[in-house]
Amino acid sequence: MVIEQYTIAATPKYNFPQPNIDTALPQRFIEQSINSLKYVQNQPFQLNQQPFQQATNMELNPQTFQLRMQPIILKPNHEETQIAACDTSTLKIGETSTGMLIAVRGANVWKQNKSYKYTRLGPFIFHITEENKSEVYNMLERAYFTSTHKQSHLYFVNLLQSPTRIASLLERWLQATLAKTMNDGVVLFDGSLTAGIPDTPIERLKEILMNARKCGNVVMAFSKITSLRINGYLITDMPLQQRNPHLLETIGLRPKPPIVLLGDVYVARLSHGSYAFRLDIDKENSNDQRIEAVGRLLGNDILTQGYPETLRLAHILCTFTANEVIAMQHFIARKCGLKIINRPDMHRLLFGPFGRGESYS
Amino acid sequence: MKLYKKEGNILQILSFPNETVEKGDYLLVEDAEAGKALIAQVIDVQFASIPGVLEELLRSLPDGGELVHGEDFDPLEIAPHITFIQDASLLVCKIRATLENENLSPSSSWLPSRSQSTIKKLAIPTLLKLAKVEGKLPIVLGGTKDSSFLTIDASCLDGRLNIITGKKETGKSHLSKLLMVNLVGYKATVAVFDLNGEYVSLGMTSDGKRNAYYDKIHVLAPGQNFKVALKQVNLHVLLGILIHALHLPGTSAREFRRIWQSLKERDMLTLHELGEAIRNWNCNQHVRDALSSRYHALVNSGFFTDIVAEATLLEDCLFKAQEHGGAVIVNLRNTSTIDRQIVVEYVLGKLVEQLTSWKLKATFLFAEEAHLYLRETYWDDIVTRMRHFGIFTTFITNQPDTIKENIYRQADNIFLFNFTNEHDLDVVSRAARVDAETVRLIARDLPPHHCLTLGRVVKDFPIVVKVKALDVRTMGETRLFFKDTN
Numbered sequence: 001m002v003i004e005q006y007t008i009a010a011t012p013k014y015n016f017p018q019p020n021i022d023t024a025l026p027q028r029f030i031e032q033s034i035n036s037l038k039y040v041q042n043q044p045f046q047l048n049q050q051p052f053q054q055a056t057n058m059e060l061n062p063q064t065f066q067l068r069m070q071p072i073i074l075k076p077n078h079e080e081t082q083i084a085a086c087d088t089s090t091l092k093i094g095e096t097s098t099g100m101l102i103a104v105r106g107a108n109v110w111k112q113n114k115s116y117k118y119t120r121l122g123p124f125i126f127h128i129t130e131e132n133k134s135e136v137y138n139m140l141e142r143a144y145f146t147s148t149h150k151q152s153h154l155y156f157v158n159l160l161q162s163p164t165r166i167a168s169l170l171e172r173w174l175q176a177t178l179a180k181t182m183n184d185g186v187v188l189f190d191g192s193l194t195a196g197i198p199d200t201p202i203e204r205l206k207e208i209l210m211n212a213r214k215c216g217n218v219v220m221a222f223s224k225i226t227s228l229r230i231n232g233y234l235i236t237d238m239p240l241q242q243r244n245p246h247l248l249e250t251i252g253l254r255p256k257p258p259i260v261l262l263g264d265v266y267v268a269r270l271s272h273g274s275y276a277f278r279l280d281i282d283k284e285n286s287n288d289q290r291i292e293a294v295g296r297l298l299g300n301d302i303l304t305q306g307y308p309e310t311l312r313l314a315h316i317l318c319t320f321t322a323n324e325v326i327a328m329q330h331f332i333a334r335k336c337g338l339k340i341i342n343r344p345d346m347h348r349l350l351f352g353p354f355g356r357g358e359s360y361s
Numbered sequence: 362m363k364l365y366k367k368e369g370n371i372l373q374i375l376s377f378p379n380e381t382v383e384k385g386d387y388l389l390v391e392d393a394e395a396g397k398a399l400i401a402q403v404i405d406v407q408f409a410s411i412p413g414v415l416e417e418l419l420r421s422l423p424d425g426g427e428l429v430h431g432e433d434f435d436p437l438e439i440a441p442h443i444t445f446i447q448d449a450s451l452l453v454c455k456i457r458a459t460l461e462n463e464n465l466s467p468s469s470s471w472l473p474s475r476s477q478s479t480i481k482k483l484a485i486p487t488l489l490k491l492a493k494v495e496g497k498l499p500i501v502l503g504g505t506k507d508s509s510f511l512t513i514d515a516s517c518l519d520g521r522l523n524i525i526t527g528k529k530e531t532g533k534s535h536l537s538k539l540l541m542v543n544l545v546g547y548k549a550t551v552a553v554f555d556l557n558g559e560y561v562s563l564g565m566t567s568d569g570k571r572n573a574y575y576d577k578i579h580v581l582a583p584g585q586n587f588k589v590a591l592k593q594v595n596l597h598v599l600l601g602i603l604i605h606a607l608h609l610p611g612t613s614a615r616e617f618r619r620i621w622q623s624l625k626e627r628d629m630l631t632l633h634e635l636g637e638a639i640r641n642w643n644c645n646q647h648v649r650d651a652l653s654s655r656y657h658a659l660v661n662s663g664f665f666t667d668i669v670a671e672a673t674l675l676e677d678c679l680f681k682a683q684e685h686g687g688a689v690i691v692n693l694r695n696t697s698t699i700d701r702q703i704v705v706e707y708v709l710g711k712l713v714e715q716l717t718s719w720k721l722k723a724t725f726l727f728a729e730e731a732h733l734y735l736r737e738t739y740w741d742d743i744v745t746r747m748r749h750f751g752i753f754t755t756f757i758t759n760q761p762d763t764i765k766e767n768i769y770r771q772a773d774n775i776f777l778f779n780f781t782n783e784h785d786l787d788v789v790s791r792a793a794r795v796d797a798e799t800v801r802l803i804a805r806d807l808p809p810h811h812c813l814t815l816g817r818v819v820k821d822f823p824i825v826v827k828v829k830a831l832d833v834r835t836m837g838e839t840r841l842f843f844k845d846t847n
Binding site for chain 1: 435443
């Protein structure tokens, strides 16, 4: 059977605005995406969309720590400062007889001259199978390491983990881009500054933070969900009679090796009556620099519900809508000639209305 | 296009941006396995309900309505697929017929295969051929959307009740003139109640020259070249005028009958003698007053004369029209309400008289804004009784609620121009030969000079047509104050 030949080269559209940024990784993304799709021609395809939650906030066994109950009161600093953020998202589009089809997309957002701008990469669609999962991941990994640490490192990845691992690679690349291209700004990450986990090797995150500091940027990471507790209470639920924006500092937070925290952890309530978030700020910055950076964030970004708009936009822009999922399924069906099938749902088949009862509601 | 849903005789079809389908278009939903096809007409085009579209729109407007600008690097070029899905439309279609072995049946009781059916646009000429909308007496109404002509058969207007309606300045009179001259061309006898003097120049081209119809158009202006002598009028025609147009009570009508017979016996049927007779007649004073006031109304109308040479014989005009085909245009432009009713009663009375005695074969009657001169009881007469005599009426109006519901129910053909008012559309949608959704959804979006043709002339396949231009001098233009200034 003759299959359509894909040109394995960057399309003319793929033209990065920053010439000083190494584009090896996104180019490998395209190559690997196209390569993986070559071998998926004319297979049956079961639609099954499911977003993957990235494990960006690993808080494995933190030892006893305290929360300094004396709040650090924050004052908005309106001195013009560029605020930037990045996020990625990944989604399983469906299953084939040999593996699964996933989509990855990332976005960088920054606020410039009082308006928001963005650069969005993707979606990249991969066909991940037991056979090619390591190849795809390691090719991408090597693209990153070639340009940064000049070392080769092969990982064995679980099929189910590979979507989040691939998305993490793209996210680190986007973070590195922001860290290198911005000056004297505030860079916001989604999640935490925890390193030493498979998705985030220590050296990689260290390098990003170092590059950011070289350019005068302060990196901070917002976690929407935390599992850190003091006396059984989540740190973000601690009651405090303080109306002004403030931070609560944690003391003595030491995760078990090999996990390391490259940031100091705070509880941030950045607007009155809003939610509190775990906030990690690069610990290599002085205390004053950190407080000043949060002040500049307050003075330069919109903080609806205590969450920075720039980061919210980054999340929104890379999230896949149902419409996009249908479009990607349409793309795959057209380009790869996949036949969409409906496998019977075993739970429903065997247990009738008692199988996956909640889905019936 | 993909078949999505069927509910009753409504089909919902998913259409993609590369398929251009508009309201009014016909689709053929073909199920090869079943050997049948549904013919459906698009009555509405909606956005398909695509999940996630709201999110898609919302995320581009996060900052108080200001657009977020940015660059997208989309190496696999998924974006066109997103817009392709986003711009998908849902075609709401009404099933008009089932096509099986080249034969059409109005059934919609079977269900075509959702997965295997093929859907394609059905060209109007093909539809017309399938529906056998053709005949020996073609009238080209105008062009359809796919650049073909819509040709109807004049015999589909024969013996039928037609309604031309639409809001002001959409082209109703133009269409009625088109139908009229074509009927005249086929040697039909046509009578027109011309309220605004629009039809008087049908015999002239737009540049003022005589056209082929010049000798076939007979314009009668009441009080000017259209007068009648009492001797030429039958008693029942005059009684009709007195009772229906001038509201003469029954007792007085009885006295009038006696006076008339007395004068007739003495061969003294003149206006002068009638006036004298009423003055001297031995009867109740109230009756005399009633008769006297009606007499003066007749005299003042200027429609009646004692000079026989001045009188025009309507019959002659009608016979002339019957011989070679022609139209008798009764110009009601400069007549008062009462006079208009007198003239209309006379003309209708005469027509019935000629038709009942088989002196006339049949007449096509065009009545513009008939509510302004037609008495209440005539409406039912025209659509039921007079049809049997051979008066086939076409009502033309921009106020559809002035025509009674039972007339819509019996209308055989409706030529519907644009209406925006829901109430107007509701009234028209009561017609028996059309469904309410088609009227409401298609007529609302019709551009000027476009007409939705419904009924027998199109074999119940509603078709939108742009009415063709007519090279006749138009007289229905609105007089404008600022015309010269502009």
